[in-house]
Amino acid sequence: MSFISGNLEENEAYLKEQFDPCSDIVMRTYILNDGSKLLLLYIDGMIRLQSIEDNVLRPLINNGLPQGIDRIRSLAEMLGREWLPLTNVKTEQTLEGLIQHILKGSLALLVDGMASSLIAQVQDFETRSVQEPKKESTLRGSKEGFVENIRTNTSMIRRRIVHPDLKMESFTIGRYTQTEVVLAYIRGLASEKVLAEVREKLGRIEADGIIDSSYIEEWIENSSFSIFPQIQNTERPDIAAVSLLEGKVVLITNGTPFALILPVTFWSGLQSADDYFERFVFIILTRLIRYTLTFVSLALPAIYVALSTFHPDMIPSSLMINIATARESSPFPTVIELFLMMFIFDGLQEAGVHLPNQLGPVVSIIGALVIGQAAVEAGLISTPIIIVISLTGVAAYTIPRYSSTLPFRLIRYLLLIVSGLLGFVGFTFGIIFLLIHLVMLESFGTPYLSPVAPFDGKRIKDVVIRYPFWAKKGKSKGGGKR
Amino acid sequence: MIRLLFRRSVPLVLSLVLSSCTDIVEPNQLAFVLGTSIDPAEGGQIEVGHQIVIPTQKSGPFDGLSESSEGFVVLSATGRDVFEASEKVQKKLSRKLMTSHRILIAISEDFINKNDVSALFDKLNRDPANNERDVTVMIKGSAKQFLTLGHPMEHLSSIAADKEMQVNGLKSFSTRQFIIDSVSEGTRPLLPTLQIQNAKLSSKITTPIAQWSGYAFLNKRLKVKGALNETEGSGVLWMSGKMMSQGLTVPWKDGKGALSFRLTHLRRQIRSGGNPEHVVLTVKAQAYLLENTTSLDMSEVNNKRMAERYVNDQLQKDLQAAMDKVRNWGTDAFGIGEHLHRKHPYWWKKQRDDWDDKFKSLNVTVKADIKLRSSGTSGAQLKP
Incomplete structure (x- = not known):
């Protein structure tokens, strides 16, 4: 010095x-x-x-x-x-x-x-203005989204929580990037244990650069090899504020509009901001649909294979004859057919992400025509497979957060393999393994499947049925204080 | 632990994949059997016929099948038992026989009279690849011929028979129920009977189709002891608790016109009181008046009451007659023996060995208790 x-x-x-x-x-x-x-x-x-x-x-x-x-x-x-x-x-x-x-x-x-x-300090550089978050748009509620500038982001949270107990600790991480990371929490609501763990883990990061909050996520998450995200990311200041009120901790990184929220549970990945903005009665329906389709998105191809090729006696007669008729001239076994289609579907999806906007329709036309119609007419793929795969694909997008759909896309393949080999026995084993993993997983000390397992009568009021706000008093304290 | 399991499972999965050791059966390797016929063959053998659907590459499962008239094949073979015969059928087929989707088992009357029907049960009960939800019917004539018949509405005669039973309110005719009735001591099975008759469907087409001809009553040794036509039989079905709804037409007492009802919520009740020799069987139902060709104004409460009483009396008379007929054959299709078994276990021990004979001399009184729920939307008949 x-x-x-x-x-x-x-x-x-x-x-x-x-x-x-x-x-x-x-x-x-x-x-x-x-x-x-x-x-x-x-x-x-x-x-x-x-x-x-x-x-x-x-x-x-x-x-x-x-x-x-x-x-x-x-x-x-x-x-x-x-x-x-x-x-x-x-x-x-x-x-x-x-x-x-x-x-x-x-x-x-x-x-x-x-x-x-x-x-x-007379910094003044060009920044993006505050816009509506595209990935997490809601029908009702705030239209504000985080931007790249950390001070704009912290101010958005500060405007929502007007209380001195909202603390924002600053860290500088990255040898070259010197990225500012703000650890926001509400003193008294957030668990000291979680805070200590986060502070310690942030201090241990030895990176040349932090370009996005995803870098931080990978450095501090508990089980890096788990397919389930243990930290949630959001572009919405209102979600960040609500999470703070629930006793969670928010990490805001300079240079990215994605803030990190921790600890999270399995269920928070399946809940959308709209769940809190609409009247609770309708949310029961939408959540039931979402949970059912989440299961469909991970299990339908596997169940189809298990039923149609291992246990055809379990399908109602007329449906089974329908399936048999449709499959009459298919050259591939059902498992291979499903595998091919899933692969192509994911390929289309990947292509869709990378294509420039002007070329977007090209992929959808090719996808719909070639894979939807031509493949069936040429007798390469049978129609039920197309239905199963498109239903699976659509079902995955009822999950409101993109990063939460990823594990289900992966499990889909794994379950298909075991079901294709062993039928329902394999499927059951797959689901059991999945549940064992989920039960063992923790996000910063919070069991991943809580409040279902272990059961927590207070917080369960927000899992399947969202109770009206006045009926959930005390819920916000359950999250952090343990 | 997860990692350990993962490491263990990788070789397992690989070994399964590489040795292609799975139970996988593609749907196009299966022959779906929807109906099975049992006929007697020479030398005490069984002729088993399987009605197999042909899946065709069409947009729908049965599209165009009815036009080319054949959406199915019937293959049959003889053997000493069901399995042997089925194996011979299998030898003629390129696909594996799959009996789990069977809708109907048709047994010919000849077979019931010549062979021991209970020998069929073992295969049906022991082999898990049989669903026992299929219905068992008796065919007058050749059961195999019944399977080869077409049907004007349905694509397969077995589907048609099954749907006819459902739509007419018949229940508990599954193979499982048939077996249960046969082996229980205090109940005798009854089988719906189909007869092949020529039907004129339109001005040009006349084809043989299978039609309900009534019900056959089997004794302890599963031989046909008697048969009732459909009208009488439906009363017996009601009394044995195997019917859910039926129609009823009662001619009015002055001989002019009749009253027609739809009966729903059919129930029956067996009471024996202290004396097992005197059994009272009460049938209950809710009646909805649907047609009235008498001169009664059914919006009048008194007329309603009178009609209700009269219908109950008439029904009671008819049912008692049917009951006496069946009782004289000694075939307890009502399960009265089962009831007495529970109520009077000591008395039953002395009766069970020759229940068929004892049932003949049993005193069974039938009582009808129909409640008229609705007299329809008009009062008196519309008169010009």
Whole structure:
């Protein structure tokens, strides 16, 4: 750690060496009319130049040192008193700190004969404006979404929770990116154990860079090899605020609109913000549909294989004859057929994500025509398979969060393999393994399947049937305090 | 633990895949049997016929089948038992016989009279690949011929027979019920009987189709002791608790016109009191008047009451006659023996060995208790 020296030339030489070659760094020396030298350092495009010109440079150059109640003799004295017409001003003694501030978009003022630098935080760079979150849009409720700027994001939460107990601890992670991560929680609601664990894990991250909150997620999650997400992400400040009120912890990362919420359970992945914005009676129906289709999305291909090729006696006669008729000329076994179709379906999905917007319809046309119709007419794939796969695919999208659909897409393949080999025996074993895994899984000390297993009578009021808000009193305390 | 299980399961899965060791059967390797016929063959053998659906590559399962008239084949073979005969059928087939979807077993009257029907039960009961929900019927004539017949509405004669039973309110004629009735001491089975008759379907087409001809009553040794036609038989079915609803037409006492009812919630009750020799069987139902060709105004409460009383009396008379007929054959299709078994166990011990004979001399009184629930939407008859 080296300190700023009193000699401006020395400082300038050091900084020049540090910032060489950085074309976006601006170093500008002014000699005022009393002969004193002023060095301005900033990154082009990251500060409000207008405000510096108006408030600092023009008065100094045109009028000389500002004279207030006291008489200021030198520029050094003026800066020593932080006598600048700007609000966010502080003094920095070390060169490393100085460089950090410059890189983050502050303006540094160095003066001959002063062993410190004045930092004016006048960051101003182009950011995206607040928009409606596209991935988590709701029919009712706030239309605000997080943006890339961390301070905008924290302010959105702060506006929703107006209480001093809302705490926001700041961490800087990443050797090169120096990403700011804010740990938000409500003191008294959030569990101290979870907080300690998160703080400790954040401190242990040794990464060169944190580009997105997903980096943090992978560093701090408990079971990295589990297919189930143990941390939820959201673009919605209202969800973040509600989670805070439920005693959860929110991690906001600079540079990404996705905030992390922890700890989570299996059920929170299946719940949508709309569940709280519509009247609770209808939510019973929508949740039942969602849960049923979630099961369909992971099990239907497996059940179809098990039923039609291992236990055809379990299907009603007329349906079985229908299936047999449709399969009469299929060249592949049912399992292979399903596997092919699932593969193609996932391929189409992947293609759809990467295609530029203008080309989107191409994939849907090719998908619908080639895979839907032509394959059946050519006798390659039987019609029930198409129905099963499209139903499965559609069912997966009733799950409101994209990251929660991913595990089910994976399990679908695994269950299909075991069912294709062993029929319902295999399917049952697959489901048992899945349940064993889910029961053993924990997210920051919270059992993943709670409040169902272990059972919690208070919190169960929000799993299948969302009780009206007045009937769930005390629920918010159940989440954190244990 | 998960990791350990995972490591263990990978070789297992691989070994299954690589050795292709699974029970997998594709639907196009199966022959779905929807009906089975049992006929007697020479030398005490059995002729088993299987009605097998032909799945065709059409948009629907039965599309176009009725036009080409054959959506199915009937293959038969003889053997010493059901299994042997079925194996011989299997040899003629490219696909595996699948009997789990069977709807109907048709046994010919000849077979029942010549062979021991109970010998069939073992195969039906022992082999798990039989669903015992299929119905058992008796065919007058050749059972195999019944399977080869078409039906004007349905694609298979076995489906048609099954649906006819359902739509006419008959229940408890499954193979399972037949077996239970046969082996229990105090009940005798009865079988719905079909007869093949020529029916004129339109001005051009006249084809033989199977029609209900009544019910056959079997004794302890499963031989046919008597038969009732459909009208009489439906009363017996009601009294044995095997019917859910039926129609009833009673001619009015002055000989002019008649009253027709739809009876629902059919129930029966057996009471014996202290004396096992005197049994009272009460039938109950709710009646809905649907046609009235008498001069009665049924919106009048007194007329209603009178009609209800009269219908009960008439019904009681008819049912008592049917009961006496069946009783004289000694075939207790009502399960009265089972009732007495429970009520008078010591008395029953002396009766059970020759219950068929004892039943003949039993005193059974039939009582009818019909409640008229509705007299329809009009009062008196519409008269010009």
